[in-house]
Amino acid sequence: MSMGKKGEPIIEVEGLDTRFGDNVVHENLDLTVKRGEVIGIVGGSGTGKSVLLHTILGLKRPNAGRVRVFGLDFSTLSEEERRLNEQRWGVLFQDGALFSALTVAENIQVPYREHLDLSPELMDELAAVKIAMVGLRATAASLYPSELSGGMRKRAGLARALALDPEILFLDEPTAGLDPIGAAAFDELINDLKETLGLTVFLVTHDLDTLHATCDRVAVLAEKRVILVGTMDDMLRSSHPWIHEYFHGPRARAALAGK
Amino acid sequence: MAELSNSGAEEADETATFRTNIENRVLRLIAAGNWSIVYLNKVDGELRGLSAKPGDAARAVIDLSAVSRFDTAAAAIISRTAAELEEQGLDVAYEGVSEAQHLLLDKVEACGKPEPVHLPPPLYLQIIGKIGETTRALAAEGYGMLDFIGSVIVIAVRTLMRPRRFRMIPFVHHMEKSGFDALPLVCLLTFLIGAVVAQQGAVQLKTFGAEVFTVNLIAIIFLREVGLLLTAIIVAGRSGSAFTAEIGSMKMREEIDAMRTLGLDPLEMLVLPRVAALTVTLPLLTFIADIMGLLGGGFVVFFMLDMSPGVYISRVQEAVGFWTFGVGLIKAPFMAAVIALVGCRAGLAVTGSAESVGAMTTSSVVRSIFLVIILDALFAMFFTAVDI
Ligand SMILES: Nc1ncnc2c1ncn2[C@@H]1O[C@H](COP(=O)(O)OP(=O)(O)OP(=O)(O)O)[C@@H](O)[C@H]1O
Ligand SMILES: [Mg+2]
Numbered sequence: 001m002s003m004g005k006k007g008e009p010i011i012e013v014e015g016l017d018t019r020f021g022d023n024v025v026h027e028n029l030d031l032t033v034k035r036g037e038v039i040g041i042v043g044g045s046g047t048g049k050s051v052l053l054h055t056i057l058g059l060k061r062p063n064a065g066r067v068r069v070f071g072l073d074f075s076t077l078s079e080e081e082r083r084l085n086e087q088r089w090g091v092l093f094q095d096g097a098l099f100s101a102l103t104v105a106e107n108i109q110v111p112y113r114e115h116l117d118l119s120p121e122l123m124d125e126l127a128a129v130k131i132a133m134v135g136l137r138a139t140a141a142s143l144y145p146s147e148l149s150g151g152m153r154k155r156a157g158l159a160r161a162l163a164l165d166p167e168i169l170f171l172d173e174p175t176a177g178l179d180p181i182g183a184a185a186f187d188e189l190i191n192d193l194k195e196t197l198g199l200t201v202f203l204v205t206h207d208l209d210t211l212h213a214t215c216d217r218v219a220v221l222a223e224k225r226v227i228l229v230g231t232m233d234d235m236l237r238s239s240h241p242w243i244h245e246y247f248h249g250p251r252a253r254a255a256l257a258g259k
Numbered sequence: 260m261a262e263l264s265n266s267g268a269e270e271a272d273e274t275a276t277f278r279t280n281i282e283n284r285v286l287r288l289i290a291a292g293n294w295s296i297v298y299l300n301k302v303d304g305e306l307r308g309l310s311a312k313p314g315d316a317a318r319a320v321i322d323l324s325a326v327s328r329f330d331t332a333a334a335a336i337i338s339r340t341a342a343e344l345e346e347q348g349l350d351v352a353y354e355g356v357s358e359a360q361h362l363l364l365d366k367v368e369a370c371g372k373p374e375p376v377h378l379p380p381p382l383y384l385q386i387i388g389k390i391g392e393t394t395r396a397l398a399a400e401g402y403g404m405l406d407f408i409g410s411v412i413v414i415a416v417r418t419l420m421r422p423r424r425f426r427m428i429p430f431v432h433h434m435e436k437s438g439f440d441a442l443p444l445v446c447l448l449t450f451l452i453g454a455v456v457a458q459q460g461a462v463q464l465k466t467f468g469a470e471v472f473t474v475n476l477i478a479i480i481f482l483r484e485v486g487l488l489l490t491a492i493i494v495a496g497r498s499g500s501a502f503t504a505e506i507g508s509m510k511m512r513e514e515i516d517a518m519r520t521l522g523l524d525p526l527e528m529l530v531l532p533r534v535a536a537l538t539v540t541l542p543l544l545t546f547i548a549d550i551m552g553l554l555g556g557g558f559v560v561f562f563m564l565d566m567s568p569g570v571y572i573s574r575v576q577e578a579v580g581f582w583t584f585g586v587g588l589i590k591a592p593f594m595a596a597v598i599a600l601v602g603c604r605a606g607l608a609v610t611g612s613a614e615s616v617g618a619m620t621t622s623s624v625v626r627s628i629f630l631v632i633i634l635d636a637l638f639a640m641f642f643t644a645v646d647i
Contacts, residue, residue, distance in 0.1 A: 100613045118296075118300045119304060122300065125335060125339065126296075126332050129367055132369075132371060133366065138371075146611020146612045147611070165295065165331055196359045196360075197363070198359075
């Protein structure tokens with residue numbers, strides 16, 4: 001498991017077309033994510049951010065185009081190579097997607113049990129560390145997902161995504177449903193992880209504070225493709241009406257003022 | 260001093276290793292290699308033993324300068340080891356720790372010491388606990404069921420007084436799904452069972468030369484008991500389970516709560532149409548099941564005993580009075596209500612998890628079949644008492 005160099009492309013999407021029946025979601029979409037950066041994906045509701053994430057993860061087959069992660073085209077890999085490489089990413093789905101039959105601790109331990117050979121004590125310790133890291137109380141370890149609040153489910157999902165210390169972390173609206181303190185702690189956690197583990201983060205979000213606090217670059221999804229990729233400053237300078245509205249609207253001004 | 264080390268220094272980068280030595284009362288722990296979670300199980304086991312034997316050391320130094328990769332799992336193990344050494348009264352210092360490793364160690368240390376895992380209680384306590392729990396749950400279930408039946412009756416009466424509130428479309432929909440769609444299965448099974456009963460009966464009765472009474476056997480057994488029981492059990496398996504799964508998954512997705520907040524009563528919207536639909540369709544299905552059973556019997560009788568259809572029909576007429584048939588049909592709506600109520604209630608009892616939908620569906624089918632048979636026994640006692 002060699003770590004690549006910082007700044008080299010880690011996710012490459014080229015000419016991507018996706019559609020559901022007649023509903024074209026993406027058309028000729030290009031996007032490159034560099035190793036070690038936090039990239040924020042923004043776009044209106046229903047512009048296909050979640051679908052893009054699912055496509056990169058190989059959960060949805062693209063209708064045309066190429067998706068490469070770690071320089072590999074997952075659709076051509078053998079079963080075994082796929083399994084090995086899938087351990088290199090962690091995913092937090094929009095609604096947590098915890099296994100409802102397992103407790104929080106067991107959810108976190110799923111990748112340990114499936115992929116590694118660890119002693120039960122070590123698995124319990126690591127689960128406890130992850131639980132504390134994402135800001136859950138230790139008592140949450142033995143609760144079932146149905147016994148958690150929405151925000152707690154998000155955190156538990158994040159703990160599971162972080163279980164194997166992945167190279168890429170995919171997050172679908174991680175701060176939606178978190179209280180502002182929790183969301184700020186979350187931003188800090190992302191920054192720390194990026195710094196300490198060299199993590200690449202693919203972050204779908206509507207949260208302008210999170211964008212400001214964590215993202216190195218932002219990609220804007222509109223008109224079925226990525227219309228602009230750049231730093232926050234680039235976003236603020238853009239004259240595209242939607243981007244302007246997004247980053248200069250009343251909420252955006254409030255977020256900016258809070259900086 | 261004894262040196263505790265693990266093998267494989269040559270493949271240092273593809274596995275995690277460490278050495279310890281004690282010099283001038285300083286315990287040195289030198290970690291090397293790739294300390295990422297994939298390689299940590301072995302060093303973890305060895306480090307656990309370490310704090311038990313620090314020898315005469317007064318200080319400990321943890322040296323991470325030869326570590327190529329260091330993740331949160333590694334940080335957790337190292338910081339645990341450091342904490343254990345400190346508990347032994349050693350001063351612990353780090354050496355060769357990079358900025359990033361330092362941050363990670365801080366982060367993990369800030370998480371605090373993991374809580375010890377709870378051990379399950381001894382087996383005999385678990386068994387006693389289980390028995391008590393089941394008894395309590397059974398009592399609560401009986402009480403809850405009565406409560407539920409009461410609420411549904413209240414809603415039914417309210418709806419009777421204001422018939423416009425009755426949900427006609429779901430009612431018809433459920434009649435189709437649980438009644439009409441069940442026809443092929445019910446017809447086929449009752450025809451076959453009718454034929455089997457007739458065939459077995461004829462063989463046995465032939466030994467007494469009483470094979471003509473096969474007709475009485477089929478007619479009475481089917482019209483009074485088997486037609487209904489068979490249909491009720493099929494319907495419990497088909498529709499009772501469907502009710503539980505439908506309502507249960509709505510409950511799971513908070514649709515039931517959403518209904519309540521919109522001022523809609525789930526009992527009126529979901530339960531009543533289903534109970535009403537089944538109460539209407541089960542007697543109809545039973546009637547058809549009775550006919551099919553008689554047909555199956557007649558079929559066998561025709562071939563085995565050479566009895567013409569005309570004779571068969573008139574013998575059936577002689578064998579059964581109205582009440583033989585009536586007894587079967589009277590029971591049907593009650594059984595239908597039991598099946599639908601049990602199914603709906605199990606659905607509403609679903610908690611958040613997908614697993615509980617499965618568990619409740621199973622228990623709804625088991626319970627409704629059980630109750631159908633109990634109810635049949637009670638009716639048998641009742642009809643014996645009133646002499647029909
Ligand atoms: N399984 C599916 N079947 C059919 N259409 C789908 C499916 N999933 C998504 N879509 C369609 O794809 C489009 C993009 O959906 P997507 O979930 O990616 O939006 P999004 O950008 O994530 O929005 P939000 O910000 O609200 O989460 C929508 O028009 C949606 O209707
Ligand atoms: Mg989405």
